[in-house]
Amino acid sequence: MKPSGEAAAAAAPGAGPWDECFEAAVQLALRAGQIIRKALTEEKRVSTKTSAADLVTETDHLVENLIISELRKRFPSHRFIAEEAAASGAKCVLTRSPTWIIDPIDGTCNFVHRFPTVAVSIGFAVHQELEFGVIYHCTEERLYTGRRGRGAFCNSQRLQVSRETDLSKALVLTEIGPKRDPATLKLFLSNMERLLHAKAHGVRVIGSSTLALCHLASGAADAYYQFGLHCWDLAAATVIIREAGGIVMDTSGGPLDLMSCRVVAAGTREMAMLIAQALQTINYGRDDEK
Ligand SMILES: O=P(O)(O)O[C@H]1[C@H](O)[C@@H](O)[C@H](O)[C@H](O)[C@@H]1O
Ligand SMILES: [Mg+2]
Numbered sequence: 001m002k003p004s005g006e007a008a009a010a011a012a013p014g015a016g017p018w019d020e021c022f023e024a025a026v027q028l029a030l031r032a033g034q035i036i037r038k039a040l041t042e043e044k045r046v047s048t049k050t051s052a053a054d055l056v057t058e059t060d061h062l063v064e065n066l067i068i069s070e071l072r073k074r075f076p077s078h079r080f081i082a083e084e085a086a087a088s089g090a091k092c093v094l095t096r097s098p099t100w101i102i103d104p105i106d107g108t109c110n111f112v113h114r115f116p117t118v119a120v121s122i123g124f125a126v127h128q129e130l131e132f133g134v135i136y137h138c139t140e141e142r143l144y145t146g147r148r149g150r151g152a153f154c155n156s157q158r159l160q161v162s163r164e165t166d167l168s169k170a171l172v173l174t175e176i177g178p179k180r181d182p183a184t185l186k187l188f189l190s191n192m193e194r195l196l197h198a199k200a201h202g203v204r205v206i207g208s209s210t211l212a213l214c215h216l217a218s219g220a221a222d223a224y225y226q227f228g229l230h231c232w233d234l235a236a237a238t239v240i241i242r243e244a245g246g247i248v249m250d251t252s253g254g255p256l257d258l259m260s261c262r263v264v265a266a267g268t269r270e271m272a273m274l275i276a277q278a279l280q281t282i283n284y285g286r287d288d289e290k
C-alpha cells in the first residue's frame, strides 16, 4: 500500500506538539524516497569515507542537502546532526534545542550495488529527548513512524515487538560496521558465533541498520545489536522501537547512549540482557568525540 503523509498523520491522531515538524519529516522522507528510488537504477559516483566499505554517493549529499535546506526554511532556529555533514567535519552535539538527526540514505553500500534495501531516516529530539522518528523504506514504499507516547506504525498498521524471551527461539539482526581490520572482524564473527552457540534460530545482516531496527519494531525479529553504527542510524529507529513496546539500550546493559556508536535492542528486556551478556565490545569511539 502506498504510504501517504495523511496516513501517517492519521495513524497518530490528535493534535500535539511538533505536529508541524512531524508532518514536514513525513513529506520530506517520501520526497527523498522518490529521488533515491530513481537514482538506485542509475550510474553513481561513489566515494569512500572511513574505510573502503564505508561508501557515499552524490545522492546521499543531494538528499541530505534537500532535507536540511527545506527544514531550515521552515524552522530556522532548529539544529541539525546529519551523516554527510558530520563526515565533512560538522560536530555531533545534541543540545536542548530542537534537533533533527538525519541519515539521508541508510544502506548506501546496498544502494551502490542496486540491492533494494535502502531507507531515509529522520529523527527529531527536543531537550535532548527523542520526540519522533520517520524511516522510509524507499523501494518497498513502507513508511515507519513513531511519536513519543503515541505509538509506532508502518503505513497505517500499528507496530508491536516480539515478546520472545528465549534466545534459543530468537531471530537476531546485526550489521557489520565500517571497520574491516583483522582484530575487528575477529570480534564481529566471535559475537555472531556466541549467539549461534546459544542456539539462536539465526543471525541476519541486511545492510541497513535502520531497516533492521524497523523489522525488530514490527516483530519480524527478536533482537538487534551493533558496534559501529551512529546517532543518525539510531535516533528515528529508537522512537519507533520504544513506541512498539521494545527496549533500546547500551551494549553494557545500561541506558542507551545515542552517541556511543553501539546498541542492543529487543522486544523484551530479558532478551536484550541475554544479547548484551553474550557480546564482546568492539570500540568505535563516539559520534560526539570525532
Ligand atoms: O552508511 P549508511 O548510512 O549506509 O549506514 C550503515 C553504516 O554505515 C554501517 O556501518 C552499518 O553497518 C549499517 O549498514 C548502516 O546502515
Ligand atoms: Mg547513510
Ligand SMILES: [Mg+2]
Pocket (backbone or CB within 6 Å): 103, 105, 106, 107, 209, 232, 233
Ligand atoms: Mg546509516
